[in-house]
Amino acid sequence: MSAHATFSLRRVAAMVLRYWYLLRSSWPRILDLIYWPAVQMLMWGFLQLYVAQNSGFFAQAAGVFIGAVLLWDILFRGQLGFSISFLEEMYARNMGNLMMSPLRPSEFVAALMVMSIVRLAIGMIPVSLLAIAFFGFNVWAMGLALAVFFMNLILTSWAIGIFVAGLLLRNGLGAESLAWTFMFLFLPLTCVYYPVAVLPSWLQPVAWALPPTYVFEGMRALLIDHVFRGDLMLQAFALNAVFFGAAVLSFFMLLNSARRHGSLLQTGE
Amino acid sequence: MVMPVPPIAVDGLVKVYKTTTAVDGISFAIETGSITALLGGNGAGKTTTIATIMGLVSPTSGTVRVLGAEMPRQRHLVLHRMNFESPYVDMPMRLTVRQNLTVFGMLYGVDDLPARIRVIAEELDLTEFIDRPTGKLSAGQKTRVSLAKSLINQPEVLLLDEPTASLDPDTADWVRGRLERYRSERGTTILLASHNMAEVERMCERVIMLKRGRIEDDDTPQRLLARYGRETLEEVFLDIVRGRGETREAAQ
Numbered sequence: 001m002s003a004h005a006t007f008s009l010r011r012v013a014a015m016v017l018r019y020w021y022l023l024r025s026s027w028p029r030i031l032d033l034i035y036w037p038a039v040q041m042l043m044w045g046f047l048q049l050y051v052a053q054n055s056g057f058f059a060q061a062a063g064v065f066i067g068a069v070l071l072w073d074i075l076f077r078g079q080l081g082f083s084i085s086f087l088e089e090m091y092a093r094n095m096g097n098l099m100m101s102p103l104r105p106s107e108f109v110a111a112l113m114v115m116s117i118v119r120l121a122i123g124m125i126p127v128s129l130l131a132i133a134f135f136g137f138n139v140w141a142m143g144l145a146l147a148v149f150f151m152n153l154i155l156t157s158w159a160i161g162i163f164v165a166g167l168l169l170r171n172g173l174g175a176e177s178l179a180w181t182f183m184f185l186f187l188p189l190t191c192v193y194y195p196v197a198v199l200p201s202w203l204q205p206v207a208w209a210l211p212p213t214y215v216f217e218g219m220r221a222l223l224i225d226h227v228f229r230g231d232l233m234l235q236a237f238a239l240n241a242v243f244f245g246a247a248v249l250s251f252f253m254l255l256n257s258a259r260r261h262g263s264l265l266q267t268g269e
Numbered sequence: 270m271v272m273p274v275p276p277i278a279v280d281g282l283v284k285v286y287k288t289t290t291a292v293d294g295i296s297f298a299i300e301t302g303s304i305t306a307l308l309g310g311n312g313a314g315k316t317t318t319i320a321t322i323m324g325l326v327s328p329t330s331g332t333v334r335v336l337g338a339e340m341p342r343q344r345h346l347v348l349h350r351m352n353f354e355s356p357y358v359d360m361p362m363r364l365t366v367r368q369n370l371t372v373f374g375m376l377y378g379v380d381d382l383p384a385r386i387r388v389i390a391e392e393l394d395l396t397e398f399i400d401r402p403t404g405k406l407s408a409g410q411k412t413r414v415s416l417a418k419s420l421i422n423q424p425e426v427l428l429l430d431e432p433t434a435s436l437d438p439d440t441a442d443w444v445r446g447r448l449e450r451y452r453s454e455r456g457t458t459i460l461l462a463s464h465n466m467a468e469v470e471r472m473c474e475r476v477i478m479l480k481r482g483r484i485e486d487d488d489t490p491q492r493l494l495a496r497y498g499r500e501t502l503e504e505v506f507l508d509i510v511r512g513r514g515e516t517r518e519a520a521q
Contacts, residue, residue, distance in 0.1 A: 008378070010378065011376050011378075013375065014371075014372050014373075014376045015376075017368075017372055017375070018364070018368075021363075021365075021372075022361065022363055025364070026363060092359060092362060093357075093358055094360065094361050096353075096355065096357075096358035097360070099323075100323050100325070101373065102348040102349040102376060102378065256327070259325065259326055259327040259341060260327050261286065262286055262317065262320065262325075264320075264326070265317075
């Protein structure tokens, strides 16, 4: 393979290996992947138990809160996994080495996507097993629907991650807080824990413009009505294609702007 | 007769950040296998010039070519044939030396990487600590690791930003010796930014002096010393930075 190939799997593998070495060398980093999702799941699980004991509706809709928190964590942790791997390069003052190397932006992004899945797997698989042990809720029983939910949520999380990475390249660590908080805007708007119908009518079109809304509605349809809504998933995929395309475009615009303004020389505050 | 393409060719380079002109129309070409120093006081335009050569900054006008490729537009055609080292860019600290060299070797497309790491570890005396985390090494050892990273792909063009900054004299001398040996063995073209004038006098065949984004002087260290009537390059540097060179030339 030519050393200046347009897309090199070996360079993607090099970056994945770099992050794997980093994760392996630091047990607090691994613990952090599991700790908070486990706390969240337990808190929502016990709340669900309490509400179910006092409401016939929730007694029938078993697992709707735990399902929601697990799917929300795919969305949130997927983006965080992407962004934290990117931030590690800025904290390590290694961005200059990477930007000067033959690594292409598309390869860098591909490696960050792989790492977001690796980090998610480390965090979510044990937490999903805990949900079975504590509450008898088996997220894996959703089967194919879970795979479709996952694909849609991870696509949105990558789109946000790519956009935030562009902002970080352009504005340095001054934009770091966006990496941690951007996704929280999605928490009320994508109706993670309640149906879209709860929102005021003027806000509902905003919710329907966001791909995860379709996933959370789809999850409720599956757990409450026992119906898989393929139509919702197709709409989510279509919106994700738009989100992902816009994120990639904005990333390259921000990268070019960083080259013009000399921001790549100074990725600090 | 076809003229060989210079490994680094800068032509009419201008870089303006908002209202500040960092580089103001400089042109130079560097010969294959030479060691050239880019000198100047703080804010003279060295960093911007080197960053443009590396493809990290896009020019406002003018062109920069490395190994024939226009930077930054065609940088991916040549990035695997060049490399750089700077004390202001770190290697990932939690990774061992071997892990770092493995990652960067893969990024640079190095063939038979384990063998290359073995050779470079021997050349730069890294073997003793090759499986230790980079962050646990002394400043001198870290510089050698950065140097190993910069030589992992056997670059044809090597950019060095103050390669011996913060090193003790013995380690600095060792680094200079290794770089000189590497250049003589491989014919690598080296562009060096340094504030250590003794280093520049020892290593470089040519010195480009920048001041306020322009080339103030450009010659061999010996001819600069003769022209400014000075004993050391440090005195020449001070003459240029403080404007005494202009006064001296006007008087002559």
